[in-house]
Amino acid sequence: MNPDWTSPSDVSEALAATGYLSDAKIAQVVFLAERLDKPILAEGPAGVGKTALALGLAAATGRRLVRLQCYEGLDEAKALYEWDYHKQLLRLQSDEGATWDELEGDIFSEPFLLTRPLLEAIRSPEPVVLLIDEVDRVELETEALLLEILDSFQVTIPELGTVEAVTTPIVVLTSNNTRELSEALKRRCLYLHMPYPTIERERAILRSRVPDIQEAMAERIARTVATIRTVNVKKAPSVSESLDWARTLLALGIVELDDEHASETLHVLLKYQSDIDKVLDELSLPDPSLADPSLPDPLLPDPSLPGPGEPASA
Amino acid sequence: MRDVLSAFVAELRAAGIPVSMVEALDAAAALSHTDLSEREHLRAALAATLVKHPRHQRAFDVAFDVFFGTRKTSGADAESKPLAPEGSPFDDDSFRNEVLAALASDDRDALRRLVGEAVDRYSGMEPGRPVGGRYYTYRVMRRLDADDLLIRLLTALGSADVDSPFDERLLESRAAAALAALRRTVDEEVTMRLVDERGAETVAASRRMALLEDIDLMHATRAEIDEIEQIVGPLARKLATRLSHRRRHGRKGRLDVRRTIRSSLGHGGVLLDPQFKPPRIAKPEIVVVCDVSGSMATFARFTLQLTYAIASEFSKVRTFAFIDGIDEVTRYFGPDVDFAEAVVRMSAEASIVRRDGHSDYGRSFEEMVDRYADAVTPRTTLLVTGDARNNYRPAGAEHLATLAASARATFWLNPEPRRFWDTGDSVMATFTPLCDVVEQVRTLRELETFVESAALPAFRARAAAS
Numbered sequence: 001m002n003p004d005w006t007s008p009s010d011v012s013e014a015l016a017a018t019g020y021l022s023d024a025k026i027a028q029v030v031f032l033a034e035r036l037d038k039p040i041l042a043e044g045p046a047g048v049g050k051t052a053l054a055l056g057l058a059a060a061t062g063r064r065l066v067r068l069q070c071y072e073g074l075d076e077a078k079a080l081y082e083w084d085y086h087k088q089l090l091r092l093q094s095d096e097g098a099t100w101d102e103l104e105g106d107i108f109s110e111p112f113l114l115t116r117p118l119l120e121a122i123r124s125p126e127p128v129v130l131l132i133d134e135v136d137r138v139e140l141e142t143e144a145l146l147l148e149i150l151d152s153f154q155v156t157i158p159e160l161g162t163v164e165a166v167t168t169p170i171v172v173l174t175s176n177n178t179r180e181l182s183e184a185l186k187r188r189c190l191y192l193h194m195p196y197p198t199i200e201r202e203r204a205i206l207r208s209r210v211p212d213i214q215e216a217m218a219e220r221i222a223r224t225v226a227t228i229r230t231v232n233v234k235k236a237p238s239v240s241e242s243l244d245w246a247r248t249l250l251a252l253g254i255v256e257l258d259d260e261h262a263s264e265t266l267h268v269l270l271k272y273q274s275d276i277d278k279v280l281d282e283l284s285l286p287d288p289s290l291a292d293p294s295l296p297d298p299l300l301p302d303p304s305l306p307g308p309g310e311p312a313s314a
Numbered sequence: 315m316r317d318v319l320s321a322f323v324a325e326l327r328a329a330g331i332p333v334s335m336v337e338a339l340d341a342a343a344a345l346s347h348t349d350l351s352e353r354e355h356l357r358a359a360l361a362a363t364l365v366k367h368p369r370h371q372r373a374f375d376v377a378f379d380v381f382f383g384t385r386k387t388s389g390a391d392a393e394s395k396p397l398a399p400e401g402s403p404f405d406d407d408s409f410r411n412e413v414l415a416a417l418a419s420d421d422r423d424a425l426r427r428l429v430g431e432a433v434d435r436y437s438g439m440e441p442g443r444p445v446g447g448r449y450y451t452y453r454v455m456r457r458l459d460a461d462d463l464l465i466r467l468l469t470a471l472g473s474a475d476v477d478s479p480f481d482e483r484l485l486e487s488r489a490a491a492a493l494a495a496l497r498r499t500v501d502e503e504v505t506m507r508l509v510d511e512r513g514a515e516t517v518a519a520s521r522r523m524a525l526l527e528d529i530d531l532m533h534a535t536r537a538e539i540d541e542i543e544q545i546v547g548p549l550a551r552k553l554a555t556r557l558s559h560r561r562r563h564g565r566k567g568r569l570d571v572r573r574t575i576r577s578s579l580g581h582g583g584v585l586l587d588p589q590f591k592p593p594r595i596a597k598p599e600i601v602v603v604c605d606v607s608g609s610m611a612t613f614a615r616f617t618l619q620l621t622y623a624i625a626s627e628f629s630k631v632r633t634f635a636f637i638d639g640i641d642e643v644t645r646y647f648g649p650d651v652d653f654a655e656a657v658v659r660m661s662a663e664a665s666i667v668r669r670d671g672h673s674d675y676g677r678s679f680e681e682m683v684d685r686y687a688d689a690v691t692p693r694t695t696l697l698v699t700g701d702a703r704n705n706y707r708p709a710g711a712e713h714l715a716t717l718a719a720s721a722r723a724t725f726w727l728n729p730e731p732r733r734f735w736d737t738g739d740s741v742m743a744t745f746t747p748l749c750d751v752v753e754q755v756r757t758l759r760e761l762e763t764f765v766e767s768a769a770l771p772a773f774r775a776r777a778a779a780s
Binding site for chain 2: 226
């Protein structure tokens with residue numbers, strides 16, 4: 001079904017209803033993409049919600065999601081279509097008497113065509129959301145494969161002719177910017193640069209995705225994560241990691257984030273030991289390995305302390 | 315609106331952002347679906363259609379603020395202006411307290427109003443004064459006493475619950491963000507007034523900032539270096555892809571008679587299908603010798619990062635760093651290391667400072683000849699990076715001559731503008747005749763061009779012939 005959005009705020013409401021919190025920029029670009037029938041190219045660091053945007057769009061519009069995961073070595077046969085060679089062979093063997101013309105016309109026809117995600121999105125009778133994930137992983141030359149479909153929503157198969165889209169899909173491409181995409185690809189898309197969210201937006205995301213979290217706690221987590229991102233680390237924590245962190249803290253019954261809890265659970269947020277050491281130092285956090293071993297392990301529930309959910313400092 | 319849009323596109327192009335015809339048309343189409351009164355929507359619509367590189371975002375934002383600033387100060391603020399009652403003297407301190415309160419409570423409307431007033435009072439803006447906007451911003455920030463505001467903001471925000479250094483650190487980053495917002499607001503306000511006075515095109519031209527790839531690496535600010543760091547990785551990978559692509563699709567080699575005859579046996583000895591040998595690739599060894607003193611370190615780092623990106627074009631890469639002593643630092647670098655970190659480790663661990671930590675080219679070249687003469691062979695391309703500022707010490711040209719004589723070719727990259735060479739303590743003229751190619755490489759773009767061309771056989775042939 002086609003979305004009946006009349007303004008960007010409709011878009012952000014529809015997305016919010018599915019649990020995806022957008023901002024003015026995202027809502028505007030999605031709105032334009034729908035109006036102008038153009039693909040969206042979302043680029044930004046891993047884990048800021050590029051793929052989630054496509055999932056959210058599919059949920060918000062009630063469309064089916066067709067996903068093409070890109071990887072090095074992806075080719076036409078895996079992205080567009082392939083002829084079912086074994087079935088063709090069987091057809092030839094089963095019918096000795098047929099003439100060449102009959103056979104040729106027959107084995108290069110629809111029943112022998114294996115559709116892959118791109119063709120599937122084009123031929124789908126009901127409109128879909130097409131997600132082309134991590135397009136920066138394919139080689140520069142393979143990008144050209146996508147151009148025809150992005151440009152005019154059609155695929156040309158030499159034996160069959162041009163297959164045009166029955167309905168216009170919403171197309172979302174994502175890229176982690178590990179290499180630069182070609183100009184030709186970028187020109188055909190609306191470019192959506194997705195940096196890390198602002199503190200306000202990250203707090204709102206935490207509140208919506210982790211419903212049990214307290215307002216003050218969400219604020220503090222968002223501020224801490226934002227500060228960590230200003231430190232020059234190998235892998236800055238993304239939104240999905242700060243969500244993991246919030247869930248971890250909640251699961252441990254921590255409702256007030258102080259320096260010791262932060263340093264003990266930092267490994268949820270950061271994936272390299274060198275990063276953890278750097279952040280401990282930069283944020284003046286105590287080194288967890290120097291903690292007094294006679295103290296109870298904070299990761300184990302201690303019977304003498306108040307139970308989870310109550311402030312430990314009571 | 316169409317006129318504004320085409321002027322805006324012209325400004326983007328002038329700032330170096332490649333905006334194609336199609337993209338400009340897309341922008342026009344997008345605007346017809348955009349609520350123009352919503353500034354952020356307008357910004358998103360234009361950014362999505364016109365700017366396709368994260369590294370062009372900054373130049374876009376500058377131009378956008380000039381062309382589509384919030385022009386409502388003069389009207390709306392006229393009524394709310396009498397903060398201090400008429401006639402009473404303007405009180406700087408109580409005004410700054412109000413700014414402080416607005417910053418502490420994150421009240422953006424109040425901040426905007428106060429900044430409007432601050433610009434009135436402090437900027438000393440007069441029509442026709444041929445002064446750039448940054449000067450006015452600077453004046454306003456100085457009169458507001460930004461450093462003092464920061465300290466008082468820390469006290470104001472941190473009254474309640476600061477129990478640990480960690481809390482303090484969070485507070486600091488919050489205060490710093492608030493102050494950055496203040497500076498940005500002042501800057502926007504100043505820009506807007508200049509636009510009213512001089513027109514958008516003129517202001518945009520004066521505010522135009524170099525694109526990241528065109529920033530002078532020697533004089534880049536810390537923040538600019540951070541931004542350049544973000545783009546140099548993807549750039550290096552793109553360069554590597556381009557080179558390997560050229561290799562695969564390059565010319566074919568000589569006829570392979572044996573394989574041609576072998577394949578002709580399939581069709582009765584008719585030579586239908588000529589086979590070619592793959593072209594023999596002469597991969598040189600490369601020895602990079604970098605001056606890593608002071609501001610040269612950044613330049614050396616980017617040179618190394620791009621060189622290692624195309625390491626497959628060379629049979630061997632060895633790296634030496636010097637300040638007033640030289641050491642081999644190959645072990646710190648590789649195709650997949652974090653270069654910023656590697657440079658820090660290298661400066662801490664390698665023995666490159668012997669005396670006072672000021673560059674000494676003569677001594678370093680001498681040591682290179684003594685200790686690492688075996689690194690430079692007739693198959694070696696020697697690449698020296700440095701500004702040749704030798705602190706009035708002996709240049710030691712004879713040692714570089716020794717190295718250059720045993721090398722296949724010698725390149726020198728100097729990040730200083732050519733007109734500054736041989737001024738002051740620069741001894742570039744002494745080294746120039748010893749090198750095959752001497753280039754001024756000031757920006758990332760020039761560096762990329764050089765590295766790419768250095769991998770071309772034609773370039774190496776030219777260097778060897780000269």
